[in-house]
Amino acid sequence: MACLAPEVLKRLVYGRDAVAVTEINLSNCAALPWAEQAKVAFDDAEQGDA
Structure with a gap:
C-alpha cells in the first residue's frame, strides 16, 4: 500500500468507486508510475464486472 499513488489511496479510503478492487490489481499496479x-x-x- 505504501507504493500506491495518493489518488488510488484516496479512492480506496473514501470508497466512492462502485467497483471492487482486488489485492492482485493493487499489487500489479504498485510498480507503475503514479500517473x-x-x-x-x-x-x-470495472472490466471484470462487465
Missing part, C-alpha cells in the same frame, strides 16, 4: 496506477487499478476492476 498510471488509478487507471490500471480501477479500469481492470
Whole structure:
C-alpha cells in the first residue's frame, strides 16, 4: 500500500468507486508510475464486472 499513488489511496479510503478492487490489481499496479496506477487499478476492476 505504501507504493500506491495518493489518488488510488484516496479512492480506496473514501470508497466512492462502485467497483471492487482486488489485492492482485493493487499489487500489479504498485510498480507503475503514479500517473498510471488509478487507471490500471480501477479500469481492470470495472472490466471484470462487465
